[in-house]
Amino acid sequence: MIKISPSILNVKENDLENKIKSLDNSGADYIHIDVMDGHYVDNTSFGVETIKKIRKVTSKILDVHLMVKPVQHHIDDYIEAGSDIISFHPEADENSLNIIKYINQSEVNSGIAIHPEINIEKFEHLLPLVKQVIVMTVIPGFGGQQFMENQVYKIGKLNEIRKNKNYKYKIEVDGGINNTNKDSCINNGVDILAVGSYLLSKDKTEYTNIINSLR
Numbered sequence: 001m002i003k004i005s006p007s008i009l010n011v012k013e014n015d016l017e018n019k020i021k022s023l024d025n026s027g028a029d030y031i032h033i034d035v036m037d038g039h040y041v042d043n044t045s046f047g048v049e050t051i052k053k054i055r056k057v058t059s060k061i062l063d064v065h066l067m068v069k070p071v072q073h074h075i076d077d078y079i080e081a082g083s084d085i086i087s088f089h090p091e092a093d094e095n096s097l098n099i100i101k102y103i104n105q106s107e108v109n110s111g112i113a114i115h116p117e118i119n120i121e122k123f124e125h126l127l128p129l130v131k132q133v134i135v136m137t138v139i140p141g142f143g144g145q146q147f148m149e150n151q152v153y154k155i156g157k158l159n160e161i162r163k164n165k166n167y168k169y170k171i172e173v174d175g176g177i178n179n180t181n182k183d184s185c186i187n188n189g190v191d192i193l194a195v196g197s198y199l200l201s202k203d204k205t206e207y208t209n210i211i212n213s214l215r
């Protein structure tokens with residue numbers, strides 16, 4: 001069954017607790033938390049304190065997507081804040097291999113996120129070590145952008161690699177997901193849909209139906 005990871009990037013800080021509880025009650029599997037530092041991307045967004053706050057109001061899997069550069073010196077904070085999965089962009093830090101090994105030694109699962117301008121081959125050596133690979137279908141930086149259909153082949157490729165090599169990672173797609181493009185992702189082997197504006201722009205009474213319709 002496809003898992004749904006609502007991205008709360010556009011939720012106002014004072015509305016977070018409410019929204020998280022509604023998503024939790026509506027059958028979301030994960031909560032996708034986009035962390036931006038103003039270096040890897042121009043914007044800034046949530047940080048460690050927000051993750052701690054969210055951890056207090058839900059027991060759902062916290063799917064933390066770091067868009068930060070460099071990465072290494074943040075990692076302990078994000079582990080301790082209560083993340084369940086920490087994914088980062090490997091090109092943002094020269095120590096990506098060590099960072100993955102470090103996360104794997106903790107209670108937290110590691111993941112990598114593939115920027116639309118990056119080829120999977122560049123980070124193929126990391127694939128046996130991670131629990132999750134995020135295929136980005138928008139340029140990282142903000143929510144509400146249009147889905148890049150030309151990235152979907154990466155989902156298929158990652159699916160093929162894991163079958164051939166017996167790797168264990170899950171594949172998540174992130175960016176512009178809605179009910180018209182989710183099927184091409186699912187047909188290519190995706191496991192998790194990160195969904196931002198398509199879900200969060202709706203009234204909370206609609207969350208359950210939308211989440212179910214995306215699976």
Ligand code: DX5
Nearest residue numbers: 140141143144175176196197
């Ligand atoms: C983009 C973020 C995504 C995004 C998802 O930098 O990583 O998680 O906010 O939101 P939508 O679904 O609106 O593209």
Ligand code: ZN
Nearest residue numbers: 007034065174
């Ligand atoms: Zn994200």
